[in-house]
Amino acid sequence: MNPDKIVKIPMGPQHPALKEPACFTISLNGEKLVDLDLRLGYNHRGIEKAAEERTYIQNIYLLERICGICSHSHTTCMIQCVEQIAGLEVPARGRWLRTMVGELERVHSHLLWLGVAAHEVGFDTLLMYSWRDREIVMDLLAAMTGNRVNYSFNLIGGAKLDITEEQKKDILKAVDALEERTKYYIEVATEETTLVARLSNVGYISLDDVMRIGVVGPTGRASGLDSDARKDDPYAAYDEIPFKVITDTHCDVYGRALVRMGELMESYKIIRYVLQNLPDGPIAVKAPRKIPAGEAISRYEAPRGEDVHYVRANGTDKPERMRVRAPTMVNLLAVPKMLKGDNLADVAITIAAIDPCFSCTDRAIRVSDYDGGNAKVMTWEETRQFSIDWYRKNGVDFTELNKRFANRIK
């Protein structure tokens, strides 16, 4: 291969295909992709550190904001850890309600994904249709919990709100409507020639690679990996609800679309089953403010894949350590593998097909010497001095400005 022919195109940090900042540097030979370099970290918010400064109650609020789409997933995952440490037994009705909100969330996330994926391949009509229908489930969530996005439905020890008979009827009616629409989308996705042409044989990843990299969620299941935290390690009410784990053997973007559509149909079944068999009783137990010392890990099958949370408690009302692993973290690592030999046109859809959420994933990055690979740890003071020197070297001196500010503060 002639290295002169390789063109490097930056996709990101700001790019129309990306909904959040991330940088994919693509090396191209003509339209063919040779290599892909991935840089993250534009969106790091320090949530894990912030969680250590807050009480458990405040952390529910904080963790809900890790992700705008899987907001219920992250809180449930964290709360399950805390409940495990505190030895709380969540009442059955609370667990079932959590399950239902979780599934409604999956429905809205997958419909959102369908629209984004359609947009990435230039099929804006499907985007408009699926996002219009997504409003049905958003309205349901708003009616049930009071909020469209961050539902604030969880409590340590159960659920915050109960549902009424009327709401049950509304949900059943909406689910019927959504099921009808989803069948239509399955038809579109499998029969529209241009769409199938754009999705098939794109972003191929074999089952072996999926297992080696540790890909989770619909992305893994589309390569035939029969793994779902809801089945493998049941939480909430999933051990009492019958449902199928959808897998596919296409191993490409088309397969990922089929898996997500199939999961939508399963979610409707789960929601119906929950509403028909909702046990009576209290929805929550009272949780202590101070959680006894201990540590726990919990898994949750978020719409995008498996969330893993780890909490270490030290007997106070604040956690000592909280660790979040969002599914995008592992799925992103598979993207360079998927894109080898594909076209430039396939980059956007392949990235979108793992349903990435960069801000959920971004974490503290150790800044190392990029060329030499020498790691260096700097204290706060050293970092500050380094920045002052760096700017001075580049002709910017803040000394005078700092003096003026200092005077003004006085």
Place this chain on the structure above:
Amino acid sequence: MAASIIEMIVFPGFIFLGVLGMIFEYVDRILYARLQNRKGPPWFQPFADFIKLGAKEDVIPREADSRMFKLAPILAAAAAVVASFYIPMWGGSALHSFTGDAVVVIYLLTIPTVSFFLAGWYSTSLYSTVGAVRTITQLFAYEVPLFLVILAPGILAGTWSLSGMAVFYSQHPLLCLTNVLGFVVAIVALQGKLERIPFDIPEAETEIVAGTFTEYSGRLLAIFRLAIDIETVVGAALVSAIFLPFGIGLGGVLGCLVFIIKIAVVMFILAVFKTSMARLRIEQMVNFCWKYVAPAAVLQLFISMILGAFIGDAFIGGGE
């Protein structure tokens, strides 16, 4: 002299075409929106966009060749306007007409595409360059079928003058039915020429930002968009003059109305195309064009030639 200058600049020249182009941009946008179950823009949106863009600063990249950068949009708009002078709109003949003007029109309609390429190439930014290369790759795929099907009806009509063709087919409307295949091919090729979904590969937003037009802003971008609008109307007028030659020679208000309805029909077909498909990849597009569209165009050519040999003698000369 003064009359022909007015014809060129005001009616049915540059200003008329520009306004018509923007009206049809609105028609296209509202159709696209309604087909997608959206509300769509208000009627003045294309005009507002044009005025707003015109009021903005032109930013020319330092790396770009500034002369070519400025020339490209003007070239595109001028070529599209000039092409319209040879297309019969509602009168029996076009503003100017001579034997073989069909070839000239196709040539003139290629110039906007070439100027898109030049604009992208001389912008020198990565996205623009990729967009430019895609534009020219795509040109090779749809241009030949378009050429073939525009000229095929001329064989039966015995003339390669667009006005002659239009008059011939309006006198023998039944013979239009022999050109149905050509009409389909022309619509597909036009979709490619106008770079609309599923052939909007050169400006695929999610891949290469705005492709060729990535570096353009302000007035230059406004002119480019105007050029595309005019090209759309001229393309639709060309297709409707050859394949839908009804109401030619009515003249006056009625003729004008029929002309606009015909363009609207073509625009509607184009909008349905745009709504119901995903964007293809460049190699899929080229494959599709050479595997299906080009053979269909050749087939149309054969149909016209065979018909011309058997029954054409009775008609040839009828259109002149």
